[in-house]
Amino acid sequence: xxxxxxxxxxxxxxxxxxxxxxxxxxxxxxxxxxxxxxxxxxxxxxxxxxxxxxxxxxxxxxxxxxxxxxxxxxxxxxxxxxxxxxxxxxxxxxxxxxxxxxxxxxxxxxxxxxxxxxxxxxxxxxxxxxxxxxxxxxxxxxxxxxxxxxxxxxxxxxxxxxxxxxxxxxxxxxxxxxxxxxxxxxxxxxxxxxxxxxxxxxxxxxxxxxxxxxxxxxxxxxxxxxxxxxxxxxxxxxxxxxxxxxxxxxxxxxxxxxxxxxxxxxxxxxxxxxxxxxxxxxxxxxxxxxxxxxxxxxxxxxxxxxxxxxxxxxxxxxxxxxxxxxxxxxxxxxxxxxxxxxxxxxxxxxxxxxxxxxxxxxxxxxxxxxxxxxxxxxxxxxxxxxxxxxxxxxx
Amino acid sequence: xxxxxxxxxxxxxxxxxxxxxxxxxxxxxxxxxxxxxxxxxxxxxxxxxxxxxxxxxxxxxxxxxxxxxxxxxxxxxxxxxxxxxxxxxxxxxxxxxxxxxxxxxxxxxxxxxxxxxxxxxxxxx
Numbered sequence: 001x002x003x004x005x006x007x008x009x010x011x012x013x014x015x016x017x018x019x020x021x022x023x024x025x026x027x028x029x030x031x032x033x034x035x036x037x038x039x040x041x042x043x044x045x046x047x048x049x050x051x052x053x054x055x056x057x058x059x060x061x062x063x064x065x066x067x068x069x070x071x072x073x074x075x076x077x078x079x080x081x082x083x084x085x086x087x088x089x090x091x092x093x094x095x096x097x098x099x100x101x102x103x104x105x106x107x108x109x110x111x112x113x114x115x116x117x118x119x120x121x122x123x124x125x126x127x128x129x130x131x132x133x134x135x136x137x138x139x140x141x142x143x144x145x146x147x148x149x150x151x152x153x154x155x156x157x158x159x160x161x162x163x164x165x166x167x168x169x170x171x172x173x174x175x176x177x178x179x180x181x182x183x184x185x186x187x188x189x190x191x192x193x194x195x196x197x198x199x200x201x202x203x204x205x206x207x208x209x210x211x212x213x214x215x216x217x218x219x220x221x222x223x224x225x226x227x228x229x230x231x232x233x234x235x236x237x238x239x240x241x242x243x244x245x246x247x248x249x250x251x252x253x254x255x256x257x258x259x260x261x262x263x264x265x266x267x268x269x270x271x272x273x274x275x276x277x278x279x280x281x282x283x284x285x286x287x288x289x290x291x292x293x294x295x296x297x298x299x300x301x302x303x304x305x306x307x308x309x310x311x312x313x314x315x316x317x318x319x320x321x322x323x324x325x326x327x328x329x330x331x332x333x334x335x336x337x338x339x340x341x342x343x344x345x346x347x348x349x350x351x352x353x354x355x356x357x358x359x360x361x362x363x364x365x366x367x368x369x370x371x372x373x374x375x376x377x378x379x380x381x382x383x384x385x386x387x388x389x390x391x392x393x394x395x
Numbered sequence: 396x397x398x399x400x401x402x403x404x405x406x407x408x409x410x411x412x413x414x415x416x417x418x419x420x421x422x423x424x425x426x427x428x429x430x431x432x433x434x435x436x437x438x439x440x441x442x443x444x445x446x447x448x449x450x451x452x453x454x455x456x457x458x459x460x461x462x463x464x465x466x467x468x469x470x471x472x473x474x475x476x477x478x479x480x481x482x483x484x485x486x487x488x489x490x491x492x493x494x495x496x497x498x499x500x501x502x503x504x505x506x507x508x509x510x511x512x513x514x515x516x517x518x519x520x
Binding site: 282283285293303304305306309311312313314316317318319320321322323324325327328341343365 | 462463464465466467468469470471473480500515516517518519520
């Protein structure tokens with residue numbers, strides 16, 4: 001690390017400062033001092049080839065106190081901040097806060113807010129000792145993304161569809177994950193018959209497994225001046241599988257006993273129904289309230305059903321029939337009543353939505369008993385997709 | 396072969412429990428429980444389910460059982476005893492037809508596997 005030193009003619013007043021030869025999106029600075037015999041000056045510069053939004057945070061009282069300055073710096077532009085001046089002149093920060101007049105020490109942090117992943121700012125600090133002509137400095141630790149990795153490994157990708165991937169990396173100081181995708185412009189897969197890459201969009205071509213990879217651009221924190229110096233590529237597995245598509249109603253009937261029967265079919269995104277053998281397809285139905293089983297309004301209905309109701313079968317089937325039944329019993333004396341169930345058709349495939357349910361369609365199913373003008377009662381079941389069945393009159 | 400997955404309820408206690416109760420009581424109790432309507436119904440259901448063998452057709456199954464409400468798949472399904480919809484069996488079928496026009500299940504599908512009867516609330520949607 002380079003250190004610049006300067007003293008007056010007497011040798012009494014002097015300064016030394018390290019100037020980092022590294023660029024990073026984030027720096028954590030060591031102790032600074034300001035009192036009657038010391039002052040601290042911090043330089044913040046933009047060493048990248050694009051504008052930086054540099055934020056200097058002065059930390060005190062063990063980090064509970066914060067004072068923030070923000071400046072946009074052009075490439076190669078540098079600012080110098082005099083901590084003693086900020087304190088003595090009570091200059092407000094970007095949020096209107098001032099530093100306590102009795103403040104004598106603390107730490108500091110520098111970030112490039114314009115690009116937290118690949119920003120390239122540098123720092124330099126000097127503490128001047130006015131009594132002994134001595135200058136000291138604390139170390140600034142450069143912080144940045146470490147080893148990049150793919151957010152999803154393996155990444156599930158449906159055939160004839162796509163999944164988005166992200167590159168992340170741990171910040172070497174905070175330990176938190178940062179999204180690095182924007183600085184990884186080059187993406188590819190190892191088998192384009194299975195999957196292709198369009199930037200971070202991985203497209204499924206046919207069922208199978210392969211890997212996908214990304215490499216970063218030349219960004220300031222990588223390479224000789226990089227901080228920290230880490231690898232430039234990331235890779236992950238890719239699992240491509242077929243998923244159900246074109247879920248559709250194919251037929252429906254409303255029987256005189258009030259039974260509504262609807263048939264549905266679906267296709268495979270690969271064109272082969274048998275490719276859906278690793279998928280399940282089914283329904284999830286909820287009834288009013290949380291009681292399980294749900295007791296239908298009694299009278300007039302005599303029925304209890306599981307709440308929720310969940311039924312599923314293999315996606316390799318060509319379709320299914322959904323029978324929406326009247327109650328097993330009719331209970332007299334009849335009264336007007338109704339209730340609504342919420343039905344969702346969904347599938348689960350290992351390569352879609354992280355292996356969780358994917359909704360295909362949702363409907364409401366309303367059952368009602370109403371009184372006719374002649375004193376009899378009728379039952380109607382109506383699905384929000386337009387199908388209905390009626391039993392009139394009730395027995 | 397595929398199977399249909401359904402939620403079970405606390406009532407899904409197997410008939411084995413009932414059988415244990417019958418076996419652990421004295422002969423008088425055994426006789427009275429044998430003669431109750433509930434017991435007779437269970438005996439009928441056990442007999443009907445026991446008569447179903449691989450190779451029989453969906454039409455044979457539907458003499459004593461009907462499809463449960465909710466979803467029915469060509470390759471498998473849950474059936475409920477006609478006389479008591481709380482008694483269920485899961486059935487799998489071999490080469491199964493699914494009419495491409497009507498999307499109805501073929502009554503000539505051969506049975507390949509029949510589960511033991513169990514108790515659960517009937518499904519309606």
